[in-house]
Amino acid sequence: MSPAGTGRCFRRLVLVPGLLLVAVFLGLGVWQVQRLAWKTALIARVEAGLAxxxxxxxxPADWPALRADSDEYRRISVTGRYLPGADVLVQAVTQRGPGFWVMTPFETQAGWRLLVNRGFVPADRRAAEDRPLPGGDRTVAGLLRMSQPGGGFLRRNDPAGGRWFSRDTAAIGATLRLGLAAPYFLDAERAGDGLPLGGLTVVSFRNSHLSYALTWFALAGGLAVLLVRVRRAPERDR
Structure with missing residues:
Protein backbone atom coordinates (compact mmCIF):
# COMPACT_ATOMS: atom_id res chain seq x y z
CA MET A 1 0.00 0.00 0.00
CA SER A 2 1.27 3.47 -0.89
CA PRO A 3 2.09 5.98 1.86
CA ALA A 4 -0.97 8.04 0.83
CA GLY A 5 -3.22 4.99 1.09
CA THR A 6 -1.73 4.08 4.47
CA GLY A 7 -2.40 7.62 5.69
CA ARG A 8 -6.03 7.52 4.58
CA CYS A 9 -6.55 4.17 6.28
CA PHE A 10 -4.99 5.46 9.48
CA ARG A 11 -7.18 8.56 9.44
CA ARG A 12 -10.32 6.47 9.06
CA LEU A 13 -9.28 4.25 11.96
CA VAL A 14 -8.77 7.30 14.15
CA LEU A 15 -11.45 9.72 12.94
CA VAL A 16 -14.51 7.45 12.94
CA PRO A 17 -14.26 6.17 16.53
CA GLY A 18 -12.95 9.57 17.58
CA LEU A 19 -16.05 11.33 16.27
CA LEU A 20 -18.23 8.78 17.99
CA LEU A 21 -16.43 9.49 21.28
CA VAL A 22 -16.91 13.23 20.81
CA ALA A 23 -20.64 12.64 20.38
CA VAL A 24 -20.71 10.42 23.49
CA PHE A 25 -18.83 12.99 25.57
CA LEU A 26 -21.16 15.78 24.42
CA GLY A 27 -24.19 13.63 25.28
CA LEU A 28 -22.83 12.94 28.75
CA GLY A 29 -22.19 16.65 29.25
CA VAL A 30 -25.76 17.54 28.26
CA TRP A 31 -27.07 14.81 30.58
CA GLN A 32 -25.09 16.29 33.48
CA VAL A 33 -26.52 19.74 32.72
CA GLN A 34 -30.01 18.23 32.92
CA ARG A 35 -29.07 16.52 36.20
CA LEU A 36 -27.80 19.84 37.51
CA ALA A 37 -31.15 21.49 36.84
CA TRP A 38 -32.98 18.60 38.54
CA LYS A 39 -30.68 18.64 41.60
CA THR A 40 -30.90 22.43 41.95
CA ALA A 41 -34.69 22.28 41.89
CA LEU A 42 -34.67 19.40 44.40
CA ILE A 43 -32.45 21.30 46.83
CA ALA A 44 -34.62 24.41 46.53
CA ARG A 45 -37.77 22.35 47.21
CA VAL A 46 -36.28 20.61 50.23
CA GLU A 47 -34.95 23.84 51.73
CA ALA A 48 -38.35 25.48 51.30
CA GLY A 49 -40.04 22.46 52.91
CA LEU A 50 -37.69 22.47 55.88
CA ALA A 51 -38.47 26.13 56.53
CA PRO A 60 -54.41 6.56 52.82
CA ALA A 61 -56.04 8.50 49.97
CA ASP A 62 -52.75 10.32 49.34
CA TRP A 63 -50.38 7.35 49.53
CA PRO A 64 -50.48 6.25 45.84
CA ALA A 65 -49.32 9.70 44.70
CA LEU A 66 -46.37 10.03 47.09
CA ARG A 67 -42.99 10.39 45.36
CA ALA A 68 -39.54 10.84 46.82
CA ASP A 69 -38.68 13.74 44.47
CA SER A 70 -41.71 15.77 45.44
CA ASP A 71 -42.62 14.69 48.97
CA GLU A 72 -39.61 13.51 50.94
CA TYR A 73 -38.29 15.84 53.66
CA ARG A 74 -41.55 17.75 53.95
CA ARG A 75 -42.37 18.73 57.51
CA ILE A 76 -45.51 16.91 58.64
CA SER A 77 -47.38 16.35 61.89
CA VAL A 78 -49.77 13.70 63.11
CA THR A 79 -51.98 13.30 66.17
CA GLY A 80 -52.70 10.00 67.88
CA ARG A 81 -50.94 7.60 70.22
CA TYR A 82 -47.94 5.31 70.22
CA LEU A 83 -48.62 1.58 70.29
CA PRO A 84 -46.82 0.05 73.28
CA GLY A 85 -44.49 -2.93 73.22
CA ALA A 86 -43.58 -2.87 69.55
CA ASP A 87 -40.35 -0.89 69.07
CA VAL A 88 -38.04 -1.98 66.26
CA LEU A 89 -34.36 -1.03 66.47
CA VAL A 90 -32.63 -0.24 63.18
CA GLN A 91 -28.85 -0.02 63.13
CA ALA A 92 -27.57 3.51 62.57
CA VAL A 93 -24.36 5.51 62.38
CA THR A 94 -24.83 9.17 63.30
CA GLN A 95 -22.84 12.18 64.43
CA ARG A 96 -23.31 10.77 67.93
CA GLY A 97 -21.65 7.50 66.92
CA PRO A 98 -23.06 4.01 66.24
CA GLY A 99 -26.37 2.91 67.69
CA PHE A 100 -29.98 2.41 66.68
CA TRP A 101 -32.98 4.28 65.37
CA VAL A 102 -36.07 3.56 67.47
CA MET A 103 -38.98 2.87 65.13
CA THR A 104 -42.33 2.85 66.92
CA PRO A 105 -45.80 2.28 65.43
CA PHE A 106 -48.22 5.16 65.86
CA GLU A 107 -51.99 5.01 65.51
CA THR A 108 -53.61 8.19 64.23
CA GLN A 109 -56.97 9.54 65.32
CA ALA A 110 -58.29 8.54 61.90
CA GLY A 111 -57.42 4.88 62.58
CA TRP A 112 -54.56 4.29 60.17
CA ARG A 113 -51.01 3.73 61.33
CA LEU A 114 -47.48 4.79 60.50
CA LEU A 115 -44.00 4.24 61.83
CA VAL A 116 -42.34 7.04 63.75
CA ASN A 117 -38.59 7.22 64.09
CA ARG A 118 -38.53 8.51 67.64
CA GLY A 119 -34.80 9.08 67.46
CA PHE A 120 -31.40 7.65 68.19
CA VAL A 121 -30.09 5.56 71.09
CA PRO A 122 -26.42 4.58 71.51
CA ALA A 123 -25.51 0.92 71.21
CA ASP A 124 -25.08 0.64 75.00
CA ARG A 125 -28.47 2.29 75.74
CA ARG A 126 -30.79 0.07 73.74
CA ALA A 127 -32.73 -1.40 76.68
CA ALA A 128 -36.46 -0.63 76.91
CA GLU A 129 -36.00 1.42 80.08
CA ASP A 130 -33.59 3.70 78.20
CA ARG A 131 -36.21 4.61 75.59
CA PRO A 132 -39.45 5.18 77.54
CA LEU A 133 -42.60 5.36 75.45
CA PRO A 134 -44.78 8.46 75.90
CA GLY A 135 -48.37 7.56 76.71
CA GLY A 136 -51.67 9.15 75.80
CA ASP A 137 -52.67 11.23 72.80
CA ARG A 138 -50.04 13.53 71.40
CA THR A 139 -49.03 15.40 68.28
CA VAL A 140 -45.72 14.43 66.69
CA ALA A 141 -43.98 16.62 64.11
CA GLY A 142 -41.02 15.82 61.89
CA LEU A 143 -39.88 14.98 58.38
CA LEU A 144 -41.65 12.70 55.93
CA ARG A 145 -39.20 10.01 54.84
CA MET A 146 -39.81 7.39 52.19
CA SER A 147 -39.35 3.70 52.93
CA GLN A 148 -35.86 2.21 52.65
CA PRO A 149 -36.46 -1.33 51.38
CA GLY A 150 -34.02 -4.20 51.42
CA GLY A 151 -31.38 -3.34 53.96
CA GLY A 152 -28.04 -1.58 54.25
CA PHE A 153 -24.82 -1.87 52.27
CA LEU A 154 -24.09 -5.60 51.82
CA ARG A 155 -26.48 -6.40 54.67
CA ARG A 156 -30.07 -7.45 54.20
CA ASN A 157 -32.78 -7.01 56.79
CA ASP A 158 -33.53 -10.14 58.80
CA PRO A 159 -37.06 -9.72 60.19
CA ALA A 160 -37.13 -13.23 61.69
CA GLY A 161 -33.89 -12.60 63.55
CA GLY A 162 -34.83 -9.06 64.56
CA ARG A 163 -31.86 -7.52 62.71
CA TRP A 164 -32.68 -4.38 60.77
CA PHE A 165 -30.29 -2.32 58.68
CA SER A 166 -32.74 -0.01 56.93
CA ARG A 167 -36.08 1.56 57.73
CA ASP A 168 -38.20 -0.63 55.46
CA THR A 169 -41.74 0.40 56.34
CA ALA A 170 -43.42 -2.46 54.48
CA ALA A 171 -41.27 -5.16 56.07
CA ILE A 172 -41.45 -3.65 59.56
CA GLY A 173 -45.20 -3.12 59.23
CA ALA A 174 -45.69 -6.74 58.16
CA THR A 175 -43.55 -8.00 61.03
CA LEU A 176 -45.52 -5.97 63.56
CA ARG A 177 -48.83 -6.76 61.84
CA LEU A 178 -49.81 -3.12 61.67
CA GLY A 179 -52.51 -3.57 59.05
CA LEU A 180 -53.28 -0.33 57.20
CA ALA A 181 -49.91 1.44 57.51
CA ALA A 182 -48.32 4.33 55.64
CA PRO A 183 -45.62 3.63 53.02
CA TYR A 184 -43.45 6.30 54.64
CA PHE A 185 -42.19 7.01 58.13
CA LEU A 186 -41.94 10.17 60.19
CA ASP A 187 -38.52 11.30 61.43
CA ALA A 188 -39.51 12.95 64.71
CA GLU A 189 -38.08 16.30 65.67
CA ARG A 190 -36.08 16.67 68.84
CA ALA A 191 -38.20 16.87 71.98
CA GLY A 192 -36.16 17.35 75.14
CA ASP A 193 -32.74 15.95 76.01
CA GLY A 194 -33.74 12.39 76.89
CA LEU A 195 -33.53 9.26 74.78
CA PRO A 196 -34.39 8.53 72.07
CA LEU A 197 -32.71 11.64 70.66
CA GLY A 198 -34.68 13.01 67.71
CA GLY A 199 -33.80 15.60 65.12
CA LEU A 200 -30.53 14.00 63.98
CA THR A 201 -31.53 13.65 60.34
CA VAL A 202 -28.84 15.20 58.14
CA VAL A 203 -30.35 16.75 55.02
CA SER A 204 -27.51 17.24 52.56
CA PHE A 205 -27.35 16.71 48.80
CA ARG A 206 -24.09 16.41 46.91
CA ASN A 207 -24.24 18.56 43.79
CA SER A 208 -21.20 18.02 41.56
CA HIS A 209 -23.07 17.92 38.26
CA LEU A 210 -21.60 21.21 37.01
CA SER A 211 -18.03 19.97 37.40
CA TYR A 212 -18.99 16.68 35.76
CA ALA A 213 -20.57 18.53 32.82
CA LEU A 214 -17.50 20.75 32.36
CA THR A 215 -15.27 17.67 32.46
CA TRP A 216 -17.25 15.90 29.71
CA PHE A 217 -17.39 19.05 27.54
CA ALA A 218 -13.64 19.57 28.02
CA LEU A 219 -12.96 15.98 26.94
CA ALA A 220 -15.17 16.45 23.89
CA GLY A 221 -13.44 19.71 22.97
CA GLY A 222 -9.94 18.33 23.49
CA LEU A 223 -10.66 15.23 21.44
CA ALA A 224 -12.24 17.32 18.66
CA VAL A 225 -9.11 19.50 18.47
CA LEU A 226 -6.94 16.39 18.30
CA LEU A 227 -9.05 14.93 15.49
CA VAL A 228 -8.79 18.16 13.49
CA ARG A 229 -5.01 18.04 13.80
CA VAL A 230 -4.96 14.40 12.69
CA ARG A 231 -7.19 15.27 9.72
CA ARG A 232 -4.95 18.15 8.61
CA ALA A 233 -1.63 16.47 9.24
CA PRO A 234 -1.34 14.89 5.72
CA GLU A 235 -1.94 18.26 4.06
CA ARG A 236 0.99 19.81 5.93
CA ASP A 237 3.12 16.78 5.06
CA ARG A 238 2.42 17.31 1.34
Missing amino acids: ADPVAAPG
Whole structure:
Protein backbone atom coordinates (compact mmCIF):
# COMPACT_ATOMS: atom_id res chain seq x y z
CA MET A 1 0.00 0.00 0.00
CA SER A 2 1.27 3.47 -0.89
CA PRO A 3 2.09 5.98 1.86
CA ALA A 4 -0.97 8.04 0.83
CA GLY A 5 -3.22 4.99 1.09
CA THR A 6 -1.73 4.08 4.47
CA GLY A 7 -2.40 7.62 5.69
CA ARG A 8 -6.03 7.52 4.58
CA CYS A 9 -6.55 4.17 6.28
CA PHE A 10 -4.99 5.46 9.48
CA ARG A 11 -7.18 8.56 9.44
CA ARG A 12 -10.32 6.47 9.06
CA LEU A 13 -9.28 4.25 11.96
CA VAL A 14 -8.77 7.30 14.15
CA LEU A 15 -11.45 9.72 12.94
CA VAL A 16 -14.51 7.45 12.94
CA PRO A 17 -14.26 6.17 16.53
CA GLY A 18 -12.95 9.57 17.58
CA LEU A 19 -16.05 11.33 16.27
CA LEU A 20 -18.23 8.78 17.99
CA LEU A 21 -16.43 9.49 21.28
CA VAL A 22 -16.91 13.23 20.81
CA ALA A 23 -20.64 12.64 20.38
CA VAL A 24 -20.71 10.42 23.49
CA PHE A 25 -18.83 12.99 25.57
CA LEU A 26 -21.16 15.78 24.42
CA GLY A 27 -24.19 13.63 25.28
CA LEU A 28 -22.83 12.94 28.75
CA GLY A 29 -22.19 16.65 29.25
CA VAL A 30 -25.76 17.54 28.26
CA TRP A 31 -27.07 14.81 30.58
CA GLN A 32 -25.09 16.29 33.48
CA VAL A 33 -26.52 19.74 32.72
CA GLN A 34 -30.01 18.23 32.92
CA ARG A 35 -29.07 16.52 36.20
CA LEU A 36 -27.80 19.84 37.51
CA ALA A 37 -31.15 21.49 36.84
CA TRP A 38 -32.98 18.60 38.54
CA LYS A 39 -30.68 18.64 41.60
CA THR A 40 -30.90 22.43 41.95
CA ALA A 41 -34.69 22.28 41.89
CA LEU A 42 -34.67 19.40 44.40
CA ILE A 43 -32.45 21.30 46.83
CA ALA A 44 -34.62 24.41 46.53
CA ARG A 45 -37.77 22.35 47.21
CA VAL A 46 -36.28 20.61 50.23
CA GLU A 47 -34.95 23.84 51.73
CA ALA A 48 -38.35 25.48 51.30
CA GLY A 49 -40.04 22.46 52.91
CA LEU A 50 -37.69 22.47 55.88
CA ALA A 51 -38.47 26.13 56.53
CA ALA A 52 -42.26 25.70 56.21
CA ASP A 53 -44.73 24.91 58.97
CA PRO A 54 -45.73 21.25 59.34
CA VAL A 55 -48.71 20.03 57.34
CA ALA A 56 -50.98 17.10 58.11
CA ALA A 57 -49.39 13.72 57.45
CA PRO A 58 -50.69 12.19 54.20
CA GLY A 59 -53.51 9.71 54.77
CA PRO A 60 -54.41 6.56 52.82
CA ALA A 61 -56.04 8.50 49.97
CA ASP A 62 -52.75 10.32 49.34
CA TRP A 63 -50.38 7.35 49.53
CA PRO A 64 -50.48 6.25 45.84
CA ALA A 65 -49.32 9.70 44.70
CA LEU A 66 -46.37 10.03 47.09
CA ARG A 67 -42.99 10.39 45.36
CA ALA A 68 -39.54 10.84 46.82
CA ASP A 69 -38.68 13.74 44.47
CA SER A 70 -41.71 15.77 45.44
CA ASP A 71 -42.62 14.69 48.97
CA GLU A 72 -39.61 13.51 50.94
CA TYR A 73 -38.29 15.84 53.66
CA ARG A 74 -41.55 17.75 53.95
CA ARG A 75 -42.37 18.73 57.51
CA ILE A 76 -45.51 16.91 58.64
CA SER A 77 -47.38 16.35 61.89
CA VAL A 78 -49.77 13.70 63.11
CA THR A 79 -51.98 13.30 66.17
CA GLY A 80 -52.70 10.00 67.88
CA ARG A 81 -50.94 7.60 70.22
CA TYR A 82 -47.94 5.31 70.22
CA LEU A 83 -48.62 1.58 70.29
CA PRO A 84 -46.82 0.05 73.28
CA GLY A 85 -44.49 -2.93 73.22
CA ALA A 86 -43.58 -2.87 69.55
CA ASP A 87 -40.35 -0.89 69.07
CA VAL A 88 -38.04 -1.98 66.26
CA LEU A 89 -34.36 -1.03 66.47
CA VAL A 90 -32.63 -0.24 63.18
CA GLN A 91 -28.85 -0.02 63.13
CA ALA A 92 -27.57 3.51 62.57
CA VAL A 93 -24.36 5.51 62.38
CA THR A 94 -24.83 9.17 63.30
CA GLN A 95 -22.84 12.18 64.43
CA ARG A 96 -23.31 10.77 67.93
CA GLY A 97 -21.65 7.50 66.92
CA PRO A 98 -23.06 4.01 66.24
CA GLY A 99 -26.37 2.91 67.69
CA PHE A 100 -29.98 2.41 66.68
CA TRP A 101 -32.98 4.28 65.37
CA VAL A 102 -36.07 3.56 67.47
CA MET A 103 -38.98 2.87 65.13
CA THR A 104 -42.33 2.85 66.92
CA PRO A 105 -45.80 2.28 65.43
CA PHE A 106 -48.22 5.16 65.86
CA GLU A 107 -51.99 5.01 65.51
CA THR A 108 -53.61 8.19 64.23
CA GLN A 109 -56.97 9.54 65.32
CA ALA A 110 -58.29 8.54 61.90
CA GLY A 111 -57.42 4.88 62.58
CA TRP A 112 -54.56 4.29 60.17
CA ARG A 113 -51.01 3.73 61.33
CA LEU A 114 -47.48 4.79 60.50
CA LEU A 115 -44.00 4.24 61.83
CA VAL A 116 -42.34 7.04 63.75
CA ASN A 117 -38.59 7.22 64.09
CA ARG A 118 -38.53 8.51 67.64
CA GLY A 119 -34.80 9.08 67.46
CA PHE A 120 -31.40 7.65 68.19
CA VAL A 121 -30.09 5.56 71.09
CA PRO A 122 -26.42 4.58 71.51
CA ALA A 123 -25.51 0.92 71.21
CA ASP A 124 -25.08 0.64 75.00
CA ARG A 125 -28.47 2.29 75.74
CA ARG A 126 -30.79 0.07 73.74
CA ALA A 127 -32.73 -1.40 76.68
CA ALA A 128 -36.46 -0.63 76.91
CA GLU A 129 -36.00 1.42 80.08
CA ASP A 130 -33.59 3.70 78.20
CA ARG A 131 -36.21 4.61 75.59
CA PRO A 132 -39.45 5.18 77.54
CA LEU A 133 -42.60 5.36 75.45
CA PRO A 134 -44.78 8.46 75.90
CA GLY A 135 -48.37 7.56 76.71
CA GLY A 136 -51.67 9.15 75.80
CA ASP A 137 -52.67 11.23 72.80
CA ARG A 138 -50.04 13.53 71.40
CA THR A 139 -49.03 15.40 68.28
CA VAL A 140 -45.72 14.43 66.69
CA ALA A 141 -43.98 16.62 64.11
CA GLY A 142 -41.02 15.82 61.89
CA LEU A 143 -39.88 14.98 58.38
CA LEU A 144 -41.65 12.70 55.93
CA ARG A 145 -39.20 10.01 54.84
CA MET A 146 -39.81 7.39 52.19
CA SER A 147 -39.35 3.70 52.93
CA GLN A 148 -35.86 2.21 52.65
CA PRO A 149 -36.46 -1.33 51.38
CA GLY A 150 -34.02 -4.20 51.42
CA GLY A 151 -31.38 -3.34 53.96
CA GLY A 152 -28.04 -1.58 54.25
CA PHE A 153 -24.82 -1.87 52.27
CA LEU A 154 -24.09 -5.60 51.82
CA ARG A 155 -26.48 -6.40 54.67
CA ARG A 156 -30.07 -7.45 54.20
CA ASN A 157 -32.78 -7.01 56.79
CA ASP A 158 -33.53 -10.14 58.80
CA PRO A 159 -37.06 -9.72 60.19
CA ALA A 160 -37.13 -13.23 61.69
CA GLY A 161 -33.89 -12.60 63.55
CA GLY A 162 -34.83 -9.06 64.56
CA ARG A 163 -31.86 -7.52 62.71
CA TRP A 164 -32.68 -4.38 60.77
CA PHE A 165 -30.29 -2.32 58.68
CA SER A 166 -32.74 -0.01 56.93
CA ARG A 167 -36.08 1.56 57.73
CA ASP A 168 -38.20 -0.63 55.46
CA THR A 169 -41.74 0.40 56.34
CA ALA A 170 -43.42 -2.46 54.48
CA ALA A 171 -41.27 -5.16 56.07
CA ILE A 172 -41.45 -3.65 59.56
CA GLY A 173 -45.20 -3.12 59.23
CA ALA A 174 -45.69 -6.74 58.16
CA THR A 175 -43.55 -8.00 61.03
CA LEU A 176 -45.52 -5.97 63.56
CA ARG A 177 -48.83 -6.76 61.84
CA LEU A 178 -49.81 -3.12 61.67
CA GLY A 179 -52.51 -3.57 59.05
CA LEU A 180 -53.28 -0.33 57.20
CA ALA A 181 -49.91 1.44 57.51
CA ALA A 182 -48.32 4.33 55.64
CA PRO A 183 -45.62 3.63 53.02
CA TYR A 184 -43.45 6.30 54.64
CA PHE A 185 -42.19 7.01 58.13
CA LEU A 186 -41.94 10.17 60.19
CA ASP A 187 -38.52 11.30 61.43
CA ALA A 188 -39.51 12.95 64.71
CA GLU A 189 -38.08 16.30 65.67
CA ARG A 190 -36.08 16.67 68.84
CA ALA A 191 -38.20 16.87 71.98
CA GLY A 192 -36.16 17.35 75.14
CA ASP A 193 -32.74 15.95 76.01
CA GLY A 194 -33.74 12.39 76.89
CA LEU A 195 -33.53 9.26 74.78
CA PRO A 196 -34.39 8.53 72.07
CA LEU A 197 -32.71 11.64 70.66
CA GLY A 198 -34.68 13.01 67.71
CA GLY A 199 -33.80 15.60 65.12
CA LEU A 200 -30.53 14.00 63.98
CA THR A 201 -31.53 13.65 60.34
CA VAL A 202 -28.84 15.20 58.14
CA VAL A 203 -30.35 16.75 55.02
CA SER A 204 -27.51 17.24 52.56
CA PHE A 205 -27.35 16.71 48.80
CA ARG A 206 -24.09 16.41 46.91
CA ASN A 207 -24.24 18.56 43.79
CA SER A 208 -21.20 18.02 41.56
CA HIS A 209 -23.07 17.92 38.26
CA LEU A 210 -21.60 21.21 37.01
CA SER A 211 -18.03 19.97 37.40
CA TYR A 212 -18.99 16.68 35.76
CA ALA A 213 -20.57 18.53 32.82
CA LEU A 214 -17.50 20.75 32.36
CA THR A 215 -15.27 17.67 32.46
CA TRP A 216 -17.25 15.90 29.71
CA PHE A 217 -17.39 19.05 27.54
CA ALA A 218 -13.64 19.57 28.02
CA LEU A 219 -12.96 15.98 26.94
CA ALA A 220 -15.17 16.45 23.89
CA GLY A 221 -13.44 19.71 22.97
CA GLY A 222 -9.94 18.33 23.49
CA LEU A 223 -10.66 15.23 21.44
CA ALA A 224 -12.24 17.32 18.66
CA VAL A 225 -9.11 19.50 18.47
CA LEU A 226 -6.94 16.39 18.30
CA LEU A 227 -9.05 14.93 15.49
CA VAL A 228 -8.79 18.16 13.49
CA ARG A 229 -5.01 18.04 13.80
CA VAL A 230 -4.96 14.40 12.69
CA ARG A 231 -7.19 15.27 9.72
CA ARG A 232 -4.95 18.15 8.61
CA ALA A 233 -1.63 16.47 9.24
CA PRO A 234 -1.34 14.89 5.72
CA GLU A 235 -1.94 18.26 4.06
CA ARG A 236 0.99 19.81 5.93
CA ASP A 237 3.12 16.78 5.06
CA ARG A 238 2.42 17.31 1.34
